[in-house]
Each structure stands twice: as C-alpha cells, then as structure tokens.
Amino acid sequence: MTKNPLICVAVCAGAFGVRGEIKVKSFTDEPKDCFAYGLLRGEAGNIFLSITAHRPVKNGFAVFADKVKTREQAQALSGTKLYVYRNDMPDPDEDEFYFEDLIGLEVKTADGKRMGKILAVHNHGAGDLLEISGTKDTPEFYHPFTKKAVPKVDIKARRVVIFIEDVDAFTESP
Numbered sequence: 001m002t003k004n005p006l007i008c009v010a011v012c013a014g015a016f017g018v019r020g021e022i023k024v025k026s027f028t029d030e031p032k033d034c035f036a037y038g039l040l041r042g043e044a045g046n047i048f049l050s051i052t053a054h055r056p057v058k059n060g061f062a063v064f065a066d067k068v069k070t071r072e073q074a075q076a077l078s079g080t081k082l083y084v085y086r087n088d089m090p091d092p093d094e095d096e097f098y099f100e101d102l103i104g105l106e107v108k109t110a111d112g113k114r115m116g117k118i119l120a121v122h123n124h125g126a127g128d129l130l131e132i133s134g135t136k137d138t139p140e141f142y143h144p145f146t147k148k149a150v151p152k153v154d155i156k157a158r159r160v161v162i163f164i165e166d167v168d169a170f171t172e173s174p
Contacts, residue, residue, distance in 0.1 A: 005100050006045055006083035009034040015074035016062040022049075022074040024082070025060040032056070038088040048082060097155050099128075106159040107132050107143075110151070115162065121145065130162075 009028050016023040026034040034040075035054060042048035050066040068074050086100055099121040107115040107130070116133035119140075123129070128145035143149060143162055152161035 004085050004087045005103075006041060006043070007086050007089060007098060007100050008081045008083050009037065010040070010082040012074075012077040012080040012082065013060055014078040015071045016057060018071050019064075020069045020071060020074050021062040021064055022068055022077055023057065023060050024054070024063045031061070034082070035061075037084040039084070040082040041084065043081060043083065045083070045085075048080070097153065101155055102130070102153070102160070104158070105153075105155075108159060108161055110161055110163055116140070118160065130160075132162075 010024050010026045013023040013025045015021065024034070026032070028034045032054075035051060039047045040049040040051065049063070049068075051063055052066060053064040054061045056062075068077070086098065089098070092098060092101075102118045102121055105118045107118060109115060114135055115138055116135050118130050119133050120131040121128055122131060122142070129142045130145050130150070132141055132143055134140040143164075148163060150160055150162050154160070
C-alpha cells in the first residue's frame with residue numbers, strides 16, 4: 001500500500017441540463033461527503049475538478065466546476081472516476097476500515113494456511129470480492145468478501161482470515 005493512496009469517492013455520470021453541469025454519483029456512505037474530503041482528483045492524483053457549486057438530484061448531484069462550461073464538456077467526463085487522498089479522509093471507527101486499507105494484507109485460512117496477499121477489492125454488482133495473489137501452492141484467486149467468508153479482518157496485524165467451504169478445490173490438480 002502506498003503512503004497516501006487515492007480512494008475513489010465518486011464518478012462523473014454525464015451531463016445534467018444544458019449549462020455545463022456534471023452529474024456526479026457518490027460512493028461515500030453519506031453521499032454529500034464526497035465533496036467534504038478535499039479536492040477531487042483524477043487517477044494520477046492531479047486536481048481534476050474544482051467544484052464551484054453542487055446540488056442533489058435523483059441518484060447523485062448536479063455539479064458546476066471551474067473549467068466545464070458546456071453540456072458537451074460535461075458529457076465528455078462521463079465515466080471518469082473522482083478520487084481524494086486517503087489522508088484527507090476521516091479515520092474509520094473501531095472495527096471499520098477502508099477497502100484501500102486491505103490491500104497488501106496477508107491472507108490465511110482458519111487453520112493457518114497461508115493463501116497469499118490481497119491485491120484488490122472488486123465489486124462487479126453482485127457483491128465485494130477480494131483478489132488474492134496466491135502462493136507457490138495456490139493460484140491467484142477471488143474470494144467473496146462477506147462476514148461468513150472473511151470472519152476476521154485485523155488491520156493492525158496486517159492479515160485477514162478467510163473461510164473456504166471447498167478446501168479441496170485449492171489442493172486438487174487440474
């Protein structure tokens with residue numbers, strides 16, 4: 001994990017209206033908080049949007065930004081993810097964490113078998129998945145990120161414990 005990684009807090013969802021407003025969909029628990037953590041940055045960390053005004057609309061916010069003046073400019077931003085630095089976000093409560101905090105944590109099974117490290121956390125619509133690097137004995141794999149499948153997350157110890165229902169799937173040869 002980098003010292004101050006970027007965390008995706010929102011995405012541009014196209015134009016809203018004809019005056020250059022951008023529709024923004026928030027990924028934060030409290031939707032308006034996506035504007036509270038500092039400047040919205042692009043994937044490379046550069047300042048991407050300087051918000052001058054925002055208002056709630058159905059499924060997001062209509063946003064005015066300094067350099068976006070036309071509907072076409074706003075529409076061209078559709079799909080652009082918006083980030084803030086991790087250090088600009090509040091510290092999570094006890095027993096809470098940001099997905100970014102999981103990257104690099106060691107993964108073990110309930111019986112202590114080392115399974116690799118967390119490479120990423122994905123959500124393709126059906127729930128969260130951990131992408132795990134694997135070891136010399138196990139290939140890279142995806143594991144559901146649910147309470148049952150991941151009964152223990154210990155950020156301080158830098159490890160998670162996973163529960164695998166079909167352990168034989170990792171030990172059998174193809």
